[in-house]
Amino acid sequence: MFHNPYVKKVYSNLQTKFAHQTEYLQAVKEFLSAIEFLIDQDKNMKKEAILERLVSPERIITFRVPWQDDQGQVNINWGYRVQHSSLLGPYKGGLRFDTSVNESILKFLAFEQTFKNVLIGLPMGGGKGGADFSPRGRSDQEIMRFCQSFMTELAKHINEKIDVPAGDIGVGQREIGYLYGQYKRVKGIELASLTGKPVLANGSLGREEATGYGLIYFLQAMLEEENEQISQKRLIISGLGNVGLNAIHKAVSLGGIVVAVSNSQGSLYDPQGINVELLENIINHHNKDLSFYSKMRPQASFSKVSIWSRSIQADIALPCATQNEISAHQAKNLIANGVRYLAEGANMPCNSEAIQIFNQTDNFIWAPGKAANAGGVAVSGLEMSQNAIRLQWSFDEVDQKLQSIMFTIFKTCQATCQEYNLGKQYAVAADVASFKKIVDLIRLHGLV
Ligand code: NDP
Numbered sequence: 001m002f003h004n005p006y007v008k009k010v011y012s013n014l015q016t017k018f019a020h021q022t023e024y025l026q027a028v029k030e031f032l033s034a035i036e037f038l039i040d041q042d043k044n045m046k047k048e049a050i051l052e053r054l055v056s057p058e059r060i061i062t063f064r065v066p067w068q069d070d071q072g073q074v075n076i077n078w079g080y081r082v083q084h085s086s087l088l089g090p091y092k093g094g095l096r097f098d099t100s101v102n103e104s105i106l107k108f109l110a111f112e113q114t115f116k117n118v119l120i121g122l123p124m125g126g127g128k129g130g131a132d133f134s135p136r137g138r139s140d141q142e143i144m145r146f147c148q149s150f151m152t153e154l155a156k157h158i159n160e161k162i163d164v165p166a167g168d169i170g171v172g173q174r175e176i177g178y179l180y181g182q183y184k185r186v187k188g189i190e191l192a193s194l195t196g197k198p199v200l201a202n203g204s205l206g207r208e209e210a211t212g213y214g215l216i217y218f219l220q221a222m223l224e225e226e227n228e229q230i231s232q233k234r235l236i237i238s239g240l241g242n243v244g245l246n247a248i249h250k251a252v253s254l255g256g257i258v259v260a261v262s263n264s265q266g267s268l269y270d271p272q273g274i275n276v277e278l279l280e281n282i283i284n285h286h287n288k289d290l291s292f293y294s295k296m297r298p299q300a301s302f303s304k305v306s307i308w309s310r311s312i313q314a315d316i317a318l319p320c321a322t323q324n325e326i327s328a329h330q331a332k333n334l335i336a337n338g339v340r341y342l343a344e345g346a347n348m349p350c351n352s353e354a355i356q357i358f359n360q361t362d363n364f365i366w367a368p369g370k371a372a373n374a375g376g377v378a379v380s381g382l383e384m385s386q387n388a389i390r391l392q393w394s395f396d397e398v399d400q401k402l403q404s405i406m407f408t409i410f411k412t413c414q415a416t417c418q419e420y421n422l423g424k425q426y427a428v429a430a431d432v433a434s435f436k437k438i439v440d441l442i443r444l445h446g447l448v
Helices: 005-019 021-043 050-055 105-121 138-156 175-185 207-224 244-255 276-285 290-294 328-336 353-361 375-389 395-419 426-445
Strands: 059-068 073-084 090-097 126-131 163-166 235-239 256-262 266-269 302-305 316-319 341-343 365-367
Touching: 005 021, 021 105, 021 138, 021 353, 021 375, 050 059, 059 105, 059 138, 059 163, 059 395, 073 105, 073 138, 073 163, 090 105, 090 175, 105 375, 105 395, 105 426, 126 138, 126 163, 126 316, 138 175, 138 207, 163 316, 163 365, 163 375, 207 316, 207 341, 207 365, 207 395, 235 244, 235 276, 244 256, 244 266, 244 276, 266 290, 266 328, 290 365, 290 395, 353 375, 365 426
Parallel strands: 090 126, 090 163, 235 256, 235 316, 316 341, 341 365
Antiparallel strands: 059 073, 073 126, 256 266, 266 302
């Protein structure tokens, strides 16, 4: 798998120590594969233990979260904060509330976040956190009690100078509102202790839209390079949450035709293009039941089969749901159905075998989450700036800055491809560009 003895050793030590942390090992393996050639060229890296320092989080905080449900039953969940790297600033990265949450998933997310934040160019380190609690099916009161208990403990470890969480799966503005309210009760007013706050509570305009819009801005830049545009392209988009929905809106506004969408219950295909108004109506008023759509539009078909396994002709795929949602078999299916471009809205949505297939396919171009979904945390950075100067910028101002950041990230990937003869391997380029900057930072700081 690796040829460099130092890289081999670092990875095999991790395998021995964290054999059961499959997502974490997967993220590290992908990264090390991309940057291995740089290790070959710099013998000092081993002596300086650069890789060991990079792959290990600085700190992992684990805590018990007791809370009471509406029936009076006391429940216990586990909360985490993985503080991966503070080289570039306060740890920054979202909180995920989902039953699947464990240390492996949060370590992989925090690892990816560190390099993503480096690419953005704002002073933010990398972190991630969450709990194995899902707000799905819970009442508002239960969610509030959970958030209060979670934050009572987390507040001991964060503040605007040290660690600034935001949202992720299962943590939207409602949860951030409750979390911020509790933070304020415990530690006092501190505007930038969390980002992704409701606009009314000193959040940034445009933060809600930022990841989905940013994904489309990155895609636009990638397509322009091929003398192509989004208009009239057929898109498949998984995930109907914060990222997926906003990506749908922006893609449609640019003339794209979103032909298929999905959530955790199944997938929906409308050959004439998804009617976004009807879709949102179903999300808001029909319990997200996508089968309802096909009853209203007979040409559409709902299926419990994964969106990536269905035979749907399209040009562009945007996985925006969760990690490892696309397997090798599904990657082949996408290519067989005409898909030529893919940009990751979710973090690590394609498994290692799927990535291999994409990389081996001529004329298939894909963008890694590290670069393409950086818009959310970028605007979180802008929210911190606005909180610090006690101003709120207009939506257009924020959106302009977001566009410029996404364009710059694309240019960084492109310049790195040119410098290292990487062709259109934007994923390798994103890893290489961020790794080089991190190594410089480590050397600048000394023994950190
Ligand atoms: P949300 O919770 O808002 O939405 C997630 C969506 O994905 C929901 O529609 C959910 O279905 C669906 N989903 C979850 N698991 C599965 C599954 N196994 N199969 C099919 N669909 C699934 O999360 P976000 O939109 O915030 O996050 C999505 C991804 O984007 C994650 O990987 C996250 O880490 C990444 N990301 C998010 C950022 C942000 O700013 N929010 C920033 C950068 C990356 P249902 O509606 O049925 O629950």
